[in-house]
Amino acid sequence: MKTPSITTVQFFILTFGLTMGTSILVTPSGLAGIAREDAWIADLLSTAINLFMVCIYIVLARLYPGSNLFEIFENILGKWCGKVLSLLYLFYILILTGTLLGNLGFFLTSEMMPETPIEATQILFLIAAVVCARLGIVVLARVGELVFPFIIVLFLVLVLTLIPQIHLDFILPIFDDGIAPIIKAGSHAAVFQELIIMMVFIPLVQEKKKGERAFLGGALLGELFLTLLVLLSVLVLGIEQTENNSFPAYALAKTINVGNFLQRVEGILVMIWILTFFIKISLLFFSMLKGMRIVFGLKEEGALINTFSVLIILVAWETYINSVYVGEIIQKVWFSYALLHLIVVPFLLCLTGIIKRKLLRK
Amino acid sequence: MLCTKQKVSHISFLLLLVILLAILPGCWSKKELNELAIVMAMGIDYDDSDYEVSIQVMKSSEVGKSEGGSSDGAPVITYRTSGKTIPEALQRMLSVAPRVPYLSHIRVLIFGESLARSGVSDALDFLSRNQQLRTDFFMLVSKGGKASEILDVVTSFENIPANSLYSSILLSEKKWAVTGRVTLQQFITQMERRGSNPVLPGVQVVGNKKEGESHENKKRVVPMTLLKHVGLAVFNRDRLVGWLGEPLSKSTNYALNEVNTTSGYIEGPEGGIVGFEVRRTESDIKVKLGEDNVPEFTVKMTMETDLNSVQSTVDLQKSDTVEWINRKIEQKVDSYVTRDLRIIQEKYGTDVFGFGEALHRKYPKLWKKLRDHWDEQFKQCKITVKSKVAIRRIGSIVQPVKREMNEQ
Numbered sequence: 001m002k003t004p005s006i007t008t009v010q011f012f013i014l015t016f017g018l019t020m021g022t023s024i025l026v027t028p029s030g031l032a033g034i035a036r037e038d039a040w041i042a043d044l045l046s047t048a049i050n051l052f053m054v055c056i057y058i059v060l061a062r063l064y065p066g067s068n069l070f071e072i073f074e075n076i077l078g079k080w081c082g083k084v085l086s087l088l089y090l091f092y093i094l095i096l097t098g099t100l101l102g103n104l105g106f107f108l109t110s111e112m113m114p115e116t117p118i119e120a121t122q123i124l125f126l127i128a129a130v131v132c133a134r135l136g137i138v139v140l141a142r143v144g145e146l147v148f149p150f151i152i153v154l155f156l157v158l159v160l161t162l163i164p165q166i167h168l169d170f171i172l173p174i175f176d177d178g179i180a181p182i183i184k185a186g187s188h189a190a191v192f193q194e195l196i197i198m199m200v201f202i203p204l205v206q207e208k209k210k211g212e213r214a215f216l217g218g219a220l221l222g223e224l225f226l227t228l229l230v231l232l233s234v235l236v237l238g239i240e241q242t243e244n245n246s247f248p249a250y251a252l253a254k255t256i257n258v259g260n261f262l263q264r265v266e267g268i269l270v271m272i273w274i275l276t277f278f279i280k281i282s283l284l285f286f287s288m289l290k291g292m293r294i295v296f297g298l299k300e301e302g303a304l305i306n307t308f309s310v311l312i313i314l315v316a317w318e319t320y321i322n323s324v325y326v327g328e329i330i331q332k333v334w335f336s337y338a339l340l341h342l343i344v345v346p347f348l349l350c351l352t353g354i355i356k357r358k359l360l361r362k
Numbered sequence: 363m364l365c366t367k368q369k370v371s372h373i374s375f376l377l378l379l380v381i382l383l384a385i386l387p388g389c390w391s392k393k394e395l396n397e398l399a400i401v402m403a404m405g406i407d408y409d410d411s412d413y414e415v416s417i418q419v420m421k422s423s424e425v426g427k428s429e430g431g432s433s434d435g436a437p438v439i440t441y442r443t444s445g446k447t448i449p450e451a452l453q454r455m456l457s458v459a460p461r462v463p464y465l466s467h468i469r470v471l472i473f474g475e476s477l478a479r480s481g482v483s484d485a486l487d488f489l490s491r492n493q494q495l496r497t498d499f500f501m502l503v504s505k506g507g508k509a510s511e512i513l514d515v516v517t518s519f520e521n522i523p524a525n526s527l528y529s530s531i532l533l534s535e536k537k538w539a540v541t542g543r544v545t546l547q548q549f550i551t552q553m554e555r556r557g558s559n560p561v562l563p564g565v566q567v568v569g570n571k572k573e574g575e576s577h578e579n580k581k582r583v584v585p586m587t588l589l590k591h592v593g594l595a596v597f598n599r600d601r602l603v604g605w606l607g608e609p610l611s612k613s614t615n616y617a618l619n620e621v622n623t624t625s626g627y628i629e630g631p632e633g634g635i636v637g638f639e640v641r642r643t644e645s646d647i648k649v650k651l652g653e654d655n656v657p658e659f660t661v662k663m664t665m666e667t668d669l670n671s672v673q674s675t676v677d678l679q680k681s682d683t684v685e686w687i688n689r690k691i692e693q694k695v696d697s698y699v700t701r702d703l704r705i706i707q708e709k710y711g712t713d714v715f716g717f718g719e720a721l722h723r724k725y726p727k728l729w730k731k732l733r734d735h736w737d738e739q740f741k742q743c744k745i746t747v748k749s750k751v752a753i754r755r756i757g758s759i760v761q762p763v764k765r766e767m768n769e770q
Contacts, residue, residue: 110493111493112493114493124386169719169723172723173722173723173724173726176722176726237547237551238547238551240550240551240554240555241490241547241550241551251497254496254497255497255498255547257498263498264496
């Protein structure tokens with residue numbers, strides 16, 4: 001079987017989709033809650049942290065060119081320790097996927113389709129991801145290329161139509177409470193960017209150098225879009241309503257009104273969320289399948305698809321009991337849990353890898 | 363054998379697609395237009411322990427006929443129920459209404475005065491929590507009465523009373539500067555911030571309330587009953603604390619930078635009256651620290667004005683005259699608006715101008731000390747108004763008609 005390959009542009013778009021997906025719905029409220037008027041600065045900080053994370057990943061990828069995340073684990077830590085670490089990561093991805101699916105279900109049923117059972121919306125999205133998983137990563141990459149212009153155009157519509165409603169006063173004073181809340185909010189936001197997932201797909205890119213640049217570029221573009229959205233939320237809704245809204249970006253889309261003519265367009269703008277969400281959840285699904293295949297040395301992952309989809313939906317139902325519960329978990333547990341998986345472990349692995357390489361040379 | 367197996371799977375796949383096609387495009391919670399009662403206006407009153415909710419629902423069958431004027435029925439129906447919470451009252455609406463109230467198209471929301479005086483935050487919670495409601499409707503307070511009274515009046519110019527209220531607000535905000543257009547979003551932001559307090563425009567029934575409920579009201583050239591917009595209601599956080607009359611409301615709107623066009627007059631140099639129209643205004647709040655770090659606020663206004671009626675014999679061909687009028691307008695605006703703002707400051711002690719927020723933006727450190735007792739602090743601040751007026755146009759004729767007449 002020929003190993004599939006994806007182009008740098010596709011890799012760029014997938015990274016972008018992963019960054020934007022679901023974060024675009026919820027990021028502003030958390031940031032505005034802590035950093036107040038400076039939420040956008042906090043998001044810039046989070047962008048910087050994310051780019052730093054991507055740099056760590058790139059160093060890792062360079063140490064073992066051609067290997068994906070799970071293979072790198074085994075290369076650095078040895079077969080058995082690597083497998084254990086892979087399993088821990090797989091569990092992380094599983095919980096993450098379930099929670100995201102839960103989040104999307106709650107969004108759709110509480111804002112748009114209150115009478116539709118939440119299970120129905122989630123299953124529909126999962127079916128899309130399952131079909132995608134059956135067809136392979138190359139198809140997802142092409143879908144990404146297809147929908148990317150739509151995401152960009154819709155996002156521009158969102159931004160441009162909101163300009164008349166901006167109150168520049170709303171982001172003043174800058175640095176009201178000093179730098180501490182900005183750092184807190186920025187670092188919190190940064191660990192919701194699971195860019196490490198792209199490490200599973202980076203070996204698929206043929207041109208290594210360009211692939212690395214696409215990795216950085218995709219993360220940067222996605223993050224800048226998010227920052228713009230955070231800025232707009234504060235400028236249009238004000239801090240109070242950004243922070244107290246379950247889905248500030250949707251509230252933002254609801255306020256669009258250009259000359260009493262272009263209004264009530266949030267139903268169309270939801271496409272941004274849905275498309276990026278689809279990319280994100282499919283990537284997560286793929287990486288889980290790949291991880292399982294490597295850990296257990298399976299020849300094919302096809303057999304796992306259905307089983308895993310059931311597992312994900314169960315996790316979604318069990319973890320996302322309601323948004324208050326999830327909010328509390330995110331505050332108390334998820335930050336350190338994600339920090340461990342996204343920065344601490346990759347950083348340590350990086351160090352070990354480099355030291356190992358030096359020792360071997362000697 | 364293999365071939366047929368593939369065929370079977372293809373066919374079953376196609377079948378699955380067909381079934382999905384049948385299931386997926388249907389809307390789970392679809393509602394046809396004829397199953398909905400489109401709520402145009404909602405009134406909320408509070409009576410001892412219950413919310414009394416009135417909704418004005420559009421009768422679509424009657425609205426289409428408006429052109430011919432042959433319709434016999436009223437274009438809207440007002441339903442009224444009460445409950446411990448607003449949604450409960452809305453649910454109870456189904457006991458009298460044949461359709462489900464649909465809230466997305468509300469144009470105006472009216473609070474009864476007693477509810478406004480006891481605090482509207484609980485009502486606002488429902489309004490912002492509900493997913494059907496948007497934030498683009500205008501809010502009003504029924505002055506000296508219940509919200510439901512307003513929704514009972516049949517208006518003759520606009521067929522649907524809610525639309526009448528809505529366009530009155532839009533227009534008077536543009537042309538008159540005495541009422542205001544306040545949306546839910548604005549109100550909540552101003553209410554939740556320490557350094558600002560909200561205002562809401564008031565509305566009142568003028569004339570005979572009983573007559574106004576009947577369709578007969580529409581058939582008269584001089585309607586028995588009218589809806590009148592009456593100045594602004596001043597809030598302290600979520601409670602109504604007082605009403606502003608016409609001049610005070612206008613001054614407040616000047617300070618809030620909500621004035622588009624309005625008109626005024628000054629006494630002419632040789633007696634008589636010179637009327638002017640304000641075309642464009644821009645106002646900005648400047649903060650300065652005085653003695654003992656007591657903040658001082660200056661409202662800086664720039665206005666463009668046109669002369670619109672010269673009831674005097676001044677010589678408008680001299681630029682000195684125009685200059686004089688210009689200065690006179692500045693003086694009048696300065697003294698009147700300053701006086702009005704100080705009245706509001708002393709009488710109600712509630713910062714509806716957002717001075718506190720201006721202070722917060724300029725001196726964040728000082729604000730931290732003052733924010734918890736801003737209401738008392740606000741009363742001691744010095745407020746001044748500085749306007750800069752430019753007369754741009756004097757209209758289609760040059761000299762006043764009275765002057766021309768006297769010269770002949």
